[in-house]
Amino acid sequence: MEGVAIIGAGQTRYGDFPNKGVKELFAEAYLEMLQSVDQSLDPQMIQAAYIGCLSAGSGFQLGQLAPLLMGHVGLPNVNAVRIENACASGGFALYNAACAVASGKFDLVVAAGVEKMRDVSSSKGRYWLGVSGDTEYERLAGSTFAGIYALMAARYMHEYGLKREHLSMVAVKNHKHAVANPKAQFRKEITIEQAMNGVPVAHPFNVWDCSPTTDGAAVVLLCNAKIARNFTSKPVYLKGFGAASDYLAIHDRNSITRLAATRKAAAEAYKQAGIGPGDVNFAEVHDCFTIAEILAYGDLGFCEEGRAHYLLEEGVTQLNGKLPVNSSGGLKAKGHPIGATGCGMACEIFKQLRDEAKEPSRQIKNARFALSHNVGGSGGTAAVFIYQRGDE
Amino acid sequence: MEGVAIIGAGQTRYGDFPNKGVKELFAEAYLEMLQSVDQSLDPQMIQAAYIGCLSAGSGFQLGQLAPLLMGHVGLPNVNAVRIENACASGGFALYNAACAVASGKFDLVVAAGVEKMRDVSSSKGRYWLGVSGDTEYERLAGSTFAGIYALMAARYMHEYGLKREHLSMVAVKNHKHAVANPKAQFRKEITIEQAMNGVPVAHPFNVWDCSPTTDGAAVVLLCNAKIARNFTSKPVYLKGFGAASDYLAIHDRNSITRLAATRKAAAEAYKQAGIGPGDVNFAEVHDCFTIAEILAYGDLGFCEEGRAHYLLEEGVTQLNGKLPVNSSGGLKAKGHPIGATGCGMACEIFKQLRDEAKEPSRQIKNARFALSHNVGGSGGTAAVFIYQRGDE
Numbered sequence: 145m146e147g148v149a150i151i152g153a154g155q156t157r158y159g160d161f162p163n164k165g166v167k168e169l170f171a172e173a174y175l176e177m178l179q180s181v182d183q184s185l186d187p188q189m190i191q192a193a194y195i196g197c198l199s200a201g202s203g204f205q206l207g208q209l210a211p212l213l214m215g216h217v218g219l220p221n222v223n224a225v226r227i228e229n230a231c232a233s234g235g236f237a238l239y240n241a242a243c244a245v246a247s248g249k250f251d252l253v254v255a256a257g258v259e260k261m262r263d264v265s266s267s268k269g270r271y272w273l274g275v276s277g278d279t280e281y282e283r284l285a286g287s288t289f290a291g292i293y294a295l296m297a298a299r300y301m302h303e304y305g306l307k308r309e310h311l312s313m314v315a316v317k318n319h320k321h322a323v324a325n326p327k328a329q330f331r332k333e334i335t336i337e338q339a340m341n342g343v344p345v346a347h348p349f350n351v352w353d354c355s356p357t358t359d360g361a362a363v364v365l366l367c368n369a370k371i372a373r374n375f376t377s378k379p380v381y382l383k384g385f386g387a388a389s390d391y392l393a394i395h396d397r398n399s400i401t402r403l404a405a406t407r408k409a410a411a412e413a414y415k416q417a418g419i420g421p422g423d424v425n426f427a428e429v430h431d432c433f434t435i436a437e438i439l440a441y442g443d444l445g446f447c448e449e450g451r452a453h454y455l456l457e458e459g460v461t462q463l464n465g466k467l468p469v470n471s472s473g474g475l476k477a478k479g480h481p482i483g484a485t486g487c488g489m490a491c492e493i494f495k496q497l498r499d500e501a502k503e504p505s506r507q508i509k510n511a512r513f514a515l516s517h518n519v520g521g522s523g524g525t526a527a528v529f530i531y532q533r534g535d536e
Numbered sequence: 537m538e539g540v541a542i543i544g545a546g547q548t549r550y551g552d553f554p555n556k557g558v559k560e561l562f563a564e565a566y567l568e569m570l571q572s573v574d575q576s577l578d579p580q581m582i583q584a585a586y587i588g589c590l591s592a593g594s595g596f597q598l599g600q601l602a603p604l605l606m607g608h609v610g611l612p613n614v615n616a617v618r619i620e621n622a623c624a625s626g627g628f629a630l631y632n633a634a635c636a637v638a639s640g641k642f643d644l645v646v647a648a649g650v651e652k653m654r655d656v657s658s659s660k661g662r663y664w665l666g667v668s669g670d671t672e673y674e675r676l677a678g679s680t681f682a683g684i685y686a687l688m689a690a691r692y693m694h695e696y697g698l699k700r701e702h703l704s705m706v707a708v709k710n711h712k713h714a715v716a717n718p719k720a721q722f723r724k725e726i727t728i729e730q731a732m733n734g735v736p737v738a739h740p741f742n743v744w745d746c747s748p749t750t751d752g753a754a755v756v757l758l759c760n761a762k763i764a765r766n767f768t769s770k771p772v773y774l775k776g777f778g779a780a781s782d783y784l785a786i787h788d789r790n791s792i793t794r795l796a797a798t799r800k801a802a803a804e805a806y807k808q809a810g811i812g813p814g815d816v817n818f819a820e821v822h823d824c825f826t827i828a829e830i831l832a833y834g835d836l837g838f839c840e841e842g843r844a845h846y847l848l849e850e851g852v853t854q855l856n857g858k859l860p861v862n863s864s865g866g867l868k869a870k871g872h873p874i875g876a877t878g879c880g881m882a883c884e885i886f887k888q889l890r891d892e893a894k895e896p897s898r899q900i901k902n903a904r905f906a907l908s909h910n911v912g913g914s915g916g917t918a919a920v921f922i923y924q925r926g927d928e
Contacts, residue, residue: 243641
């Protein structure tokens, strides 16, 4: 298997952009990616593109979005394909781009994601996200996406003594991190009192437990590790990549206080990278709802199952803690442009591991290994990646 | 790069199945695939699944169709992902499944496709297929899918002297081939007079120039070539696989009497396999419209550009000809369940190269190499595969 490196990464600011379509968003992220490559790269050397998007069924472009976008940035003839696994579409795009490089088929491959959630917002947006669960057993029975995660939160509270304030601590932390991130949708701190008393959504969640509706795009450029230094003095190596699925409907699962897909994907990624959870210096995890970050701590091995809230109490996952989580602000505050989210995490880690986080207040120092974690729906799929800094 | 073999393949009959949903269709094809594996295979050994589908945005299951289907057949925890490139979704599923095996990540991977076109038929179906072109420049300008291919046919006629009867010869040939194929949607011969005088669709096309609206599913099982003989005495090797894109809107292309995506994909596949067009013994090509098969002859190197109709006149691509094309009946008569089509071609070739085509009248004899060719939309994407028989 060939080694895989990331040599460039770019993303739009995340937010609500009524005047930009998917082509504009994608091109903006793609051009920032090109500018991040240190040495001169001829874009015509790019051979393939894996692009994650969920909402491409909504009418703006149903079929073949990937070649449309690559044609728009001047690369009509690459091998371009759309990858879809709901909120993990970007993570699976990155995973399969990595497999393509690892196979030796290609040296230079784009992994990207784009979403225009504004165009599927309001009632249609809620309908859409609902169908990332099981349509027959969940959506048609009336459950919402927030409602399903709320069941997981309630069960975690019942089994492990998680309190309402622990959920809010995730929101407060991630909002705080987002303030210094110029790419984030919500760059404002919230207090624990605010986070505890938002408008109710689905018990025990209020609006501060939920990630927002977001437009955005993210693009990373993967390269065969052997030639990565031809293009940059600071490659970031993708040392491990894992992906897995689970039953979509949560009633089919053995437990709802863990995500089996995350655990299987993490085991694959850790094994390939040859490291364990204790080696990870910082992580971007999938906090579509506050409970999702708490589940991730256990599923990724950062703590034992049922002990995640103690990490929050001890400040371990704050930016200045021992294991910073979601330095970007996470889905909660950086935003959640569905198909782009998994690749956006890679952009954040690329910047951090190259000491290019810009705002000194948010630069994580002396990090060697990082992890990103992207979940589809309520855990129907998950992808996990291990990154290693390359300038050592 | 690891070698890739196909060790099992199964598909539903193609047709109009009002009482079967995507889960039933997929399970039917999956079970036939399992039954085709000679030696005992524990399905739990399957590690990943790449599933092509276009219409998964229509409501029956928007997000994460792939893990839903794999959960339905008892494999909820594999690495499952949906692949979408319109009518080439199945081909790109097969391509990326092959990359995953070639990378060494996996030994056993499902490549599949499924489509329930009945549920998006009538006006919605036409709308759907239209958006496989460029929404802004083609669909919103009023063009239909048939209309775009009709422009290509008219130009080919103008440049190369193709006659209306040459188009009909494709339809007559493929209908004749389908009669003996138990999986085909239309198992009836048509005369050249019928084919010349169908209900007009888009000049120069009549209804006999167009592939039908089809439900169906197809599943193939890929295996690392090193261990293929653990599971079967008759593996079929996937010696080459290529894929490429092009501008979606045909006005952006240099020529409309060739598909650049097919040519690039074919070059990649031939190079990897180490063979040329003259080595191919038979092929399944993408005849969504009759002109598409004619374009394919030139693009795949079976003849010089502009000479394709002479192959038809000489009967070269008939079942008993020197280079049989679409022994299955092709999209025209076997049917075209969009996301399944590319994998269905692999099923036909798997049967033929194992001498298991059943009906003696349709078994192609003494074949060593075969090719399949799957196109997205009007040539926005294409995937090409080279197969080699494995019992030599």
